[in-house]
Amino acid sequence: MASWLPLLWLLGLLPAATPAPSPRDAGAQAWEPASPELLRRPARFALDTYNRGLAAGARAVLGTVSGRVRQAGRGLLYSLKVTLEELPCTDPMVCQLPVSKKTLLCSFEVSYELGKHALLKQDCGPVDTKMKGAGIAQGCGDPGSDFIQGLSVISLFQSYPDDKNETSSPLFPLSDRDPLPQDFYVRMASLFKYFITTYNRTYKTEEEAQWRMSIFINNMIKAQKIQALDRGTAQYGVTKFSDLTEEEFRTIYLNPLLKEELGKKMRLVKFVGDPAPPEWDWRKNGAVTKVKNQGMCGSCWAFSVTGNVEGQWFLKRGDLLSLSEQELVDCDTVDKACMGGLPSNAYSAIKTLGGLETEDDYSYSGHLQTCSFSAQKVKVYINDSVELSHNEQELAAWLAKNGPISIAINAFGMQFYRHGISHPLRPLCSRWFIDHAVLLVGYGNRSDVPFWAIKNSWGTDWGEEGYYYLHRGSGACGVNVMASSAVVN
Incomplete structure (x- = not known):
């Protein structure tokens, strides 16, 4: 079994342990403003959790931090507003999409109890288009609809995704060293179009839609890696969760x-x-x-x-x-x-x-x-x-x-x-x-x-x-x- 471990780490598939949230607080105290010094450790923990599983060249760095704190049971609960800087990613071994530097605005809730931090909530989006909830806005007539409607529709499989016996060849490289197919991005746009139509997704802005599409692409690559290593008959691919990060x-x-x-x-x-x-x-x-x-x-x-x-x-x-x-x-x-x-x-x-x-x-x-x-x-x-x-x-x-x-x-x-x-x-x-x-x-x-x-x-x-x-x-x-x-x- 040990011989599998280097391969699994290389593919980014080994699960990481996550600490359990603190107990629900009874008789919670009022929120109080907190200094940046007091918020530094929970903000650093939230950042480390956000970056978990990402390659070194794709990790974000901490920007501004503000927030508040209150007593929660036997510990503390922090509510943070944090900006994260995603640095330009140009390494083809790490990046699936060429992206420029991006600033994210994140809301985190972090508990601290019995000497341990736990991330209870994470909500991140482009700094000027903060998303609601888990980053998916439901509704009609959003500005991002024009972007979504403009995506090219080109068939990816003769039978996929409705045929439950799909046997098509891989769309994605199983190794980061393998080159992307020439029509990779066109095919990804088509598959993303299928996803948002099937699951009735709408996004508030074009930038948000592009961000969710990049998550979707990375998820499809991960799904194919899971598929390649599965020893059963299961098929992995597009689901209603395909535009969520692993942490979300x-x-x-x-x-x-x-x-x-x-x-x-x-x-x-x-x-x-x-x-x-x-x-x-x-x-x-x-x-x-x-x-x-x-x-x-x-x-x-x-x-x-x-x-x-x-x-x-x-x-x-x-x-x-x-x-x-x-x-x-x-x-x-x-x-x-x-x-x-x-x-x-x-x-x-x-x-x-x-x-x-x-x-x-x-x-x-x-x-x-x-x-x-x-x-x-x-x-x-x-x-x-x-x-x-x-x-x-x-x-x-x-x-x-x-x-x-x-x-x-x-x-x-x-x-x-x-x-x-x-x-x-x-x-x-x-x-x-x-x-x-x-x-x-x-x-x-x-x-x-x-x-x-x-x-x-x-x-x-x-x-x-x-x-x-x-x-x-x-x-x-x-x-x-x-x-x-x-x-x-």
Whole structure:
């Protein structure tokens, strides 16, 4: 395995560890102005995080820094306004696009607790056209529309991107030393046009659109590198996340708290019973609700747990109900809402609250609100929660007998996953970098390739109608390290 490491670092594919955000602050103090000296260390941390994974010739340097600070729980929370200078990049070994010097205006939120900094929010854009949210403006009639409409439309593949059996030759160089194809930029413009049309993207200015296109191109190159190293049948390419930087994607959609494994300890249950049948799918057996969408909120932990409880209640009571994730986001005071959480804590919160309301009674908003839980509206309760075996054969047998399982995995490559059975190299998808909670609903084989069927929470316009398929039997991406279930008597 060690022989792979130099190649993986060269390709820029090895994941970097990211510190977990600090606990949600209770009784937060008022914001106070902060001097540049006080802000220097959190600003330097934010810069280092921004530059993580970038080659030396492409890294930004710190410009002006201003901001404020307040007490947050046992630590401090910094709100920063920072300018970053992206230096001219002329090295073809580093730059995929020829770009000139650019100044970015960034908003960062950085926590400091127990001697550690953590980046909670990052929002960067050209200094004179600051973007909102994650950098994507929704709406019609924006100035950038003319730029988008003017992009050339030239076919990239005869069948791509709709044919799920695409076998076209690579569009991109797999090595930074390989020359770009002559029509590279034309083809990229066409593929970017497909992306913004398919996913209804609009940008506020031409400069913003060009910046997002450069991110898109770098992402497509990275997706092809992931494709080349995947040992399964998965296809990687254009998805609705293709214009997000890795940091944006991780901050908005993933859950770094999972790798800490500091949640409530649960009783370990080892399955003793019949061996697993050759295949099983709870979608065909009534225990799985429709695919949901967590939106721009790191609440995957809540969706994983409610999916499990939905299945447990169905198997014990015969009634499949769509349960409220928002109740957990708002009312679980141990977890951190859109900043992440742990399934073990969520089970405990359900017991403490007295149960879960349905989606209809407590609808999902995708951001933290004041808890409005009503005990009178509880439709489902749980009696306990248990940790399950790390043995994948025992997991399969438990699932077939007892229902869908809450799990957590390393989300490597999922930003660009389209379909098929994913099987990344172990160093790329280490069990030590668990950052996304999902629901195991079944297993089987496709053309003799064993898989787990996984319900995700990114909507039906991602993956295979919202589902992810991961290699079974190899501990791929830590699929077996954090399996759990509620208990309904």
